[in-house]
Amino acid sequence: MCKIYLYICCSLLILAVNLLEHVNASEEESRCKCVCPSPTIVNGTETNKTVYTVTKIPAEECKCGIVVEMVPELHASVGDKVNEFCPRCECKFESRNPTTIKVVIIIIICILSFLLIYMLFLLCLDPLMTKRGIRYSQQQNEEVNLHDSDVRDLDIDFYGVDNNENLDEPERVCRRPRPDTVLNRVGNQKERWKSQVQEQRRNVFDRHSMLN
């Protein structure tokens, strides 16, 4: 199951690379950006720098002489003194793909908002939902509860008043026998993941045994 999922991911990945190549070829924007002194430099000593940009020209034409020809006001003020003006210019050819940038940024924003919403869900809604479930399992054996409350004490000690209740619940919930439906399986997986994360958190933040 997991493997098929991964295979799909991989083919998507290769597709994405292909698509990128394709998009890159079709929608590329290019520019030739020249940083030059102001045209009056030919006559005097003024050194204000100006940027001149010419879009949609091939890379090999990105040279000061050609840019002077193509920018009307520059052509007017520099005139035939191109040979004096141009050594002080620096021209760079750059290209980009606005679609790629757009898609990438939107994907990033989507992932971020998903993570934020999920985090809020885990912090606020989830404890409420699991608490309702726990009411039925009050009469669990005492050892476990003791252990759990121990852990909770520890966590509160370390974190102050952080939201840790939700992190201790999974173990208790998992013990309740439940019918094997898809929803439950997903839920179980979530609980397992949550306990893993909690273990990681203990290693990193409480015991300081890793990544310090």
Next chain:
Amino acid sequence: MEEHEPLLDVMSELATSASAFQRLSTTNGPAAAAAAAAATRQMSDDEIIDVSLASVGGGSGGSGGAQAEPPGSDNESDFGAHSKSYGTYNASSEDTDLPLGVGQYEDFHTIDWLRDIARDRLRHRHIVKKKKESCWDSLKGWHDAWSGWMCVLIVGCAAGLTAGVIDIGANWMFDIKNGICPSQFYFSREQCCWDSNSTFVQQDCPEWQTWPNVFGATDAHGVWYYLLQYFMYVFWSVFVGLLAVTLVRQFAPYACGSGIPEIKTILSGFIIRGYLGKWTYVIKSVTMMMAVSAGLSLGKEGPMVHMACCIGNIISYLFPKYGKNEAKKREILSAASAAGVAVAFGAPIGGVLFSLEEVSYYFPLKTLWRSFFCALVATFVLRSINPFGTSHLVMFYIDYNSPWFFFELIPFIILGVFGGLVGAFFIKANIHWCKYRKASKLGLYPTAEVLAITLITAVISFPNVYTRINTSELIAELFQQCGPEDSTDLCDYNRNFTNVNHGSESAESGHGVTRALWQLSLALVFKLLITIFTFGIKVPAGLFIPSMAIGAIAGRMLGVAMEQLAFHNPEWFIFKDMCNRNEACITPGIYAMVGAAAMLGGVTRMTVSLVVIMFELTGGIQYIVPIMAAVMTSKWVGDAVLKEGIYDAHIYLNGYPFLDSKLEFTHTTIAADVMRPR
């Protein structure tokens, strides 16, 4: 009998000389590694027997068969002997602890290299034997043979793609602190001003709206404007920093830090469950961008190695040959870490060498080629995304070709000494601080710590223009030569603009340069101090970029000093030959490059890979010798002051079971003495 020889060889070598250990880890990798495993794990007796039993089977493979199966292995008796030894081995191990599944090892255990290699050889033999039986089986055999290359191909693609996304995203997120592009919100500042013509260099183009503009402040020199900008800068930094640390804490605590010490430990055969998982990958990629955007003094290059290794781990589950065999998986991880450096620095060869020199533990030729291929694919994919628009993979590319002179080796070596000393100081201070954090109450408030560091960094770095800008941009600017078109403070020389052909002549420094040097020296001190406190907080934090920035600042300052010395004293005998008045003879940009390499060398203690990374990074192939000289000096000086690099220091600090192959053994007794006391 033949097959027992290598083992005896190994044993006697191990016994007689101490340095044999080191040799072993390069030649007979698995054997040495297993010995290492035995040493670190303090195995119980029967486990040791297990290992030696496995060496009987696997030892012969270590010498010949690990790289390539001997084609004429149809020697029946030999084959039978092999399979018999495997058979007994398997029988003995299967009933102890080999449920032949994914969860073969428990969390925080050391893997048994020999057992895994032996298992793989058994599997391989099985496939080779079945290959002749049917068409399907032979197809399976082919799949098995190429699955390693296929795996690294996919890893390379994914690493390149992720790096491209991170590069674009980090640029955008950093510029959000300054303002926004209202027409196309997804553009960074540079992209927003793409086709705007005739704008002054220092000002923004009309399309780009800074936050004060958005809020209605128009006078770009007013106090109100400045304060508003300051506030937005600090506010956004703290906000993003808080977001990053919360995400890390909530979803994947293992995503914090640089990751290279842990990757080193994992590659040396340690199991850390979840360290290379899906969540770590996603959270690390996202929070990496945010940490850079928060303006913290850290880089995203180190975490990219971790990110690539996560990809390697996830993809390796597609191929049971690698996913179910921890020893084999480490081959893929080595290749993945090479791809990580390759995309972080645009340095494919440097990545391979980095994997070889710094992170990998067991690195046979086969893995070298796979790493090479993986780095190639990753770089290619990143290049086709073209995140910076310049058709270079990083922003540090230099476009000058100025010569350097023999005499200049002296300042380069001085930079090397500087790098070594400051690097050692940095390591010592950082380790002290981390120890303090671990022991004191400070460690109980990771979120508050991140917030405090972010706040301090943002508040102090905004007033100084060299700390306000993105650290990568700062390094790029320091590496550059001052052309006639540059008008930054750093390039404010009193040049005579009437003579067109003398655009790049040496000239007296103007007030701008003096001011820039002041600001740079403040930036140097600030960066050095804040990085000590930053490395180790609970967000993804790489060390390459900040240490390069520190070195580049120092180098540039020394370079400007040398330049002015040469300009004012052209009659000195050292300058007489190399400089004539009409052309620049000392390029401060080269000093910045050398300084960056030296500092990085002092902190990480890398040599070959660092030099290759530096020249691939900058494209300055003619500056290899200066960089080599500086890096070597910095390593000597650094090693004299403090033995270990920052990654090793962090490994020891955390107490990971890592047996360093660089260690030298001081014992003179041989094994025979121990066995039969004379």
